[in-house]
Amino acid sequence: MKFLTITLRGIRNFDQRRIQFQDGLNIICGPNESGKTTIVDSLLFSITEEGQNVRDLIQWESDHSSITLQYETDEGETYTLTRTLYPQEKSTLENSRILEDEGAIRSMLKDHFGCVSRIVLENSAVVKHNEMEIMRKMGSRDIIREQIQAFLTGGTKRSPEKVMEILERSIFQIDRALIDIDNEIEHELQNLQRYIEFIEKYEELIKKKAVYQEDKTHFEELLDTYKDRVRYGSLVQEIKSLEKVRDQVEDIESYIQSIPFEKVKEIEDLHRKLEEIEERTRTIITIIEKMERELEKLLKEQEKTRNFLSRILGPLLGKSTSSEEIRKKIKTIEDILERDRMYLATLKHERQEIQDRIRALEIEIGDFRGKPYEELIRIKQEKQREKGVILEGRTMEEIATLVSQKGSERDELRITIFSRNPDLLEKDEDTVKKKLEELEQRIAWLVDEIENIGPELEEARTGKEEAERINGRLTNLRSQKEELNMKKEVDEIARKTLEEVYTGLKEKFIPQLQKRAGTIFEKITGGKYTELVIREEDLEVFVKTPGRLLSSNTPGQGHEDQYLSLKIAHSALSQGTKDQLYLSLRIALSDIVSGGKALPLIFDESFYTSDESRLKETFAVLQHIAQTNQILLFTHNEEFLHYGNPIVLAPGG
Amino acid sequence: MELENKIKTVTEAFKEKMVEHIESEENEERKRILQKALDRGMELLEGR
Numbered sequence: 001m002k003f004l005t006i007t008l009r010g011i012r013n014f015d016q017r018r019i020q021f022q023d024g025l026n027i028i029c030g031p032n033e034s035g036k037t038t039i040v041d042s043l044l045f046s047i048t049e050e051g052q053n054v055r056d057l058i059q060w061e062s063d064h065s066s067i068t069l070q071y072e073t074d075e076g077e078t079y080t081l082t083r084t085l086y087p088q089e090k091s092t093l094e095n096s097r098i099l100e101d102e103g104a105i106r107s108m109l110k111d112h113f114g115c116v117s118r119i120v121l122e123n124s125a126v127v128k129h130n131e132m133e134i135m136r137k138m139g140s141r142d143i144i145r146e147q148i149q150a151f152l153t154g155g156t157k158r159s160p161e162k163v164m165e166i167l168e169r170s171i172f173q174i175d176r177a178l179i180d181i182d183n184e185i186e187h188e189l190q191n192l193q194r195y196i197e198f199i200e201k202y203e204e205l206i207k208k209k210a211v212y213q214e215d216k217t218h219f220e221e222l223l224d225t226y227k228d229r230v231r232y233g234s235l236v237q238e239i240k241s242l243e244k245v246r247d248q249v250e251d252i253e254s255y256i257q258s259i260p261f262e263k264v265k266e267i268e269d270l271h272r273k274l275e276e277i278e279e280r281t282r283t284i285i286t287i288i289e290k291m292e293r294e295l296e297k298l299l300k301e302q303e304k305t306r307n308f309l310s311r312i313l314g315p316l317l318g319k320s321t322s323s324e325e326i327r328k329k330i331k332t333i334e335d336i337l338e339r340d341r342m343y344l345a346t347l348k349h350e351r352q353e354i355q356d357r358i359r360a361l362e363i364e365i366g367d368f369r370g371k372p373y374e375e376l377i378r379i380k381q382e383k384q385r386e387k388g389v390i391l392e393g394r395t396m397e398e399i400a401t402l403v404s405q406k407g408s409e410r411d412e413l414r415i416t417i418f419s420r421n422p423d424l425l426e427k428d429e430d431t432v433k434k435k436l437e438e439l440e441q442r443i444a445w446l447v448d449e450i451e452n453i454g455p456e457l458e459e460a461r462t463g464k465e466e467a468e469r470i471n472g473r474l475t476n477l478r479s480q481k482e483e484l485n486m487k488k489e490v491d492e493i494a495r496k497t498l499e500e501v502y503t504g505l506k507e508k509f510i511p512q513l514q515k516r517a518g519t520i521f522e523k524i525t526g527g528k529y530t531e532l533v534i535r536e537e538d539l540e541v542f543v544k545t546p547g548r549l550l551s552s553n554t555p556g557q558g559h560e561d562q563y564l565s566l567k568i569a570h571s572a573l574s575q576g577t578k579d580q581l582y583l584s585l586r587i588a589l590s591d592i593v594s595g596g597k598a599l600p601l602i603f604d605e606s607f608y609t610s611d612e613s614r615l616k617e618t619f620a621v622l623q624h625i626a627q628t629n630q631i632l633l634f635t636h637n638e639e640f641l642h643y644g645n646p647i648v649l650a651p652g653g
Numbered sequence: 654m655e656l657e658n659k660i661k662t663v664t665e666a667f668k669e670k671m672v673e674h675i676e677s678e679e680n681e682e683r684k685r686i687l688q689k690a691l692d693r694g695m696e697l698l699e700g701r
Contacts, residue, residue, distance in 0.1 A: 120662065160663050163697040486686060493690035494697075497674070501666040 001112065001597045002630040003043070004070040004078065010062030010086065012038045021600075022645040025626040028634045029641055030649025036634040040126070040604050042067045043632075046083055047109055049091070050118035058086050073112050074597055081109070114594030123147050124589040126602040147589060148513065148539050160502040167495035174488040181481045185474060192470045198463025205457045209450060216446040223439040225420045226432060228413050233429045235410040242403045245390050249399075252387045259376050260365040267361045268373055270354050277351045284344045288337060295333045302326045506536045509592070517581075517588035524580045524621050532584070543581060576617040583621055587629060600630035607635070619643045664698050667691075 003021045008014040013035050019028070030036055038057075044050075045057065046069040058065040065086040072078050080094040093099040093108055110116050115124075122128070124147075146159075158166070305323045362369045368376065391399070417424055424432070518532035521543070531544035590599050607618055622631055623643070633644065641648075671691035678684045 117662075158697055158700050160698070163694070166697055167693075486689075489686055490689045490693050493687065494694040497670050497690065498663070498667055498694055498698075501670050502663050505663055505666055 001074055001594065001599055002072050003600050003632070004072055005068075006039065006042060006046075006070070007068040008035075008038070008042055008066075009068075010059040010065035011042060011057050011067060012059055014038065015059070015062075019647060021630065021632065021647075023626075023630060025622055025631045025633065025644030026647055027640050027644040028632060028647040028649065029636065029638055031636055031651050034636075034649035034651050036604065036636075036649065040602055040634060043069065043602065044118055044121060044126070046081055047113055048116050048118040048121065049083070049106075062086065071112070079108075079112065081105075112597070113599060114597055120593055121599075124586065124593045125599045126604065127583075127586060127606040129605045147585065148534070160498055164495055164498055164502075167491045167498070170491045171488055171495070174484050174491070178481060178484055178488070181477050181484070185477050185481070188470050188474050188477065192467060192474070195463045195467035195470065198460050199467050202457070202460035202464040205453055205460055209453050209457065212446050212450050212453070216443060216450070219439050219443050219446070221420075223436065223443060225417060225424065226436040226439060228417055229424050229427075229432050230429075230436060232410060232413040232417060232425075233432065235406050235413065239403055239406050239410060242399055242406070246396065246399050246403065248390050249387050249396060252383045252390070256380050256383050259380055260361075260368055261373065261376055263361045263365050264368060264371065264373050264376055267358055267365070270358050270361070274351060274354045274358070277347050277354065281344060281347045281351065284340050284347060288340045288344060291333050291337045291340065295330060295337060298326050298330045298333060302330060503536075506539075510534050510536050510539075512592055513585070513588050516591055517584045520587050520625075521581055521584035524584055524624055525577065529577070529581075532581075541581070541585070543577075579618055580621050583625065587625060590629070598629045600632060601625070603631065603633040605635060606633075615640075664695070667694050667698065 002023060005018055005020045007016075007018040009016050013033065017035070019039065028036060028039065041057065046067050057067075063086075064084075066082060066084040068080060068082045070078065070080050077095060080092075082092045082094070084090040091100070091102060091105050093105045099105050099108060106116055113121075115121060302323065305326060371379070394402075414425065427435075514532050514534045517534075518530070521532055522530050529543045529545055533542040533544060534540070535542070587601065590601060591597075593599070603622075607615055619640075622633070625631060626644070631644070633640065668691065671687060671694065675684055675687045675691065678687055
């Protein structure tokens with residue numbers, strides 16, 4: 001695998017630049033701001049499409065930005081990969097055909113390069129700024145371990161060891177938290193015991209109170225009905241009284257109306273008239289009797305005249321009565337008698353009429369018979385007084401209005417009572433009143449009972465609330481516990497699985513890396529060191545010399561089967577050997593990443609603080625490596641140019 | 654030099670393993686926990 005060319009259009013400082021690479025070691029040299037980093041970024045971006053913000057690559061005010069990378073696979077096939085960034089993002093991969101689908105391009109690149117993860121490539125195929133120097137100063141062991149870890153983790157921000165440590169710590173903290181929660185639960189359960197009885201008691205008292213309330217309401221409703229019934233009864237009585245008053249007054253008025261004043265007066269007048277007639281009758285009778293006597297006398301006298309002696313002796317005796325005179329007198333008396341007798345008959349008739357009338361009137365006036373007019377007046381006055389007493393100052397209109405009003409009220413109550421309790425109307429007043437009293441007593445008792453429940457209920461409520469509060473806390477705690485248990489289970493599963501896969505990977509990868517790096521290291525050191533050992537537990541790297549092993553703690557002395565760690569072996573291994581070892585590992589990582597495709601290696605200002613002697617050693621190694629892997633070495637140092645194929649970058653791109 | 658099959662990264666292997674467990678799990682509750690474990694592991698590996 002090797003890069004052939006890279007063409008940058010509208011990328012940072014490059015308007016348009018095509019760089020051609022050669023096999024072996026390429027030295028790309030340029031001062032600051034000449035675009036070395038841009039080329040590295042462009043190379044990595046092309047393969048991975050990852051990195052900084054794409055916008056960061058686009059040249060300001062450019063109307064077109066693109067990167068075109070031409071490369072050759074191990075099979076000798078040439079591919080052209082173009083990433084257009086502006087005006088629109090688009091990618092193509094061209095060989096015998098053109099691929100435009102991102103997924104297909106990515107898959108193809110993965111096939112060619114073995115990996116399309118930028119971080120993995122950066123930790124394998126790219127050796128960054130002064131990395132070698134940093135490695136020397138800070139401890140190559142740690143950096144190597146980091147590189148291997150970075151490769152294994154695929155560029156994760158945290159190493160698997162760190163993650164497992166975090167998970168273990170988390171599990172430990174959760175266990176402690178669970179213990180605390182269990183203690184708290186225990187404590188709350190004990191607390192709860194003190195209040196649990198209040199829950200039942202409260203329910204009991206609430207039910208009791210509710211029953212009493214219900215009964216009270218029921219009895220109060222019943223009481224209202226009975227009160228209505230009593231009121232109804234009172235109204236009935238009041239109406240009866242009023243009607244009685246009305247009837248009595250009407251009777252009195254009727255009685256007064258029935259007093260036959262006129263008839264009595266008429267009777268009295270008739271009696272007076274009768275008396276007059278009687279008087280006159282008596283007078284007439286007296287007169288008639290007198291006249292009759294007179295007449296008798298005259299008749300006798302007449303008789304006498306008719307007698308001789310009377311006629312002769314008469315004048316002698318001084319009784320000189322002519323017969324004519326007598327006859328005239330008799331006639332007169334007879335006329336008078338006839339008249340008087342007629343008058344008497346009239347009087348008698350009149351008297352009879354009057355008596356008949358009186359009798360008729362007396363029959364008409366009934367019980368008032370024999371009572372004088374004044375008596376009637378007195379009776380009337382008495383009745384009127386009686387009426388006044390009965391009315392008690394009211395008028396009949398007022399009585400009528402009261403009867404009407406109370407009647408309406410009574411009727412309404414009747415309907416109301418009938419609707420609630422039809423039988424109640426039939427009950428007698430005493431029964432109703434007795435029941436009313438019973439109801440009032442019952443209600444009073446219920447009121448007392450309800451009041452008495454109050455304090456006890458309050459106490460039970462407080463206890464219940466406390467119990468509920470404790471229960472709430474318990475529920476909370478149990479919920480927290482469940483959550484923590486789940487979290488613990490999650491962490492345990494994650495930790496276990498991570499350990500499993502990481503161990504598996506190390507078991508699979510470490511031997512490969514060890515073998516591959518060992519082979520390269522052996523080649524680079526010319527057989528001076530034959531083996532590399534990487535300790536799986538901590539990725540510590542050891543070297544093994546053929547037949548001469550170095551002790552880890554005793555530099556310079558050989559001990560069978562003892563290995564020398566890089567750091568500790570500073571006195572045993574030269575810096576140059578450490579560099580070689582490090583590079584061997586990087587190349588081995590790169591090989592493994594690509595699946596044996598010998599990716600180009602990129603060195604981006606990796607040696608700028610190295611001194612001359614070290615550089616010589618390093619370049620010797622690089623030239624050796626360049627026999628199998630294309631190397632692109634970016635530097636500002638022109639003195640490096642002669643080490644490889646020179647590519648010069650001008651300032652400003 | 655021929656190498657064995659390309660090595661998976663820890664993240665890839667972890668994810669693959671967890672997905673395998675999730676897909677083979679029938680119990681929904683357990684499935685949920687396994688998913689959380691996957692998310693947890695990924696979150697930590699990615700430095701979140």
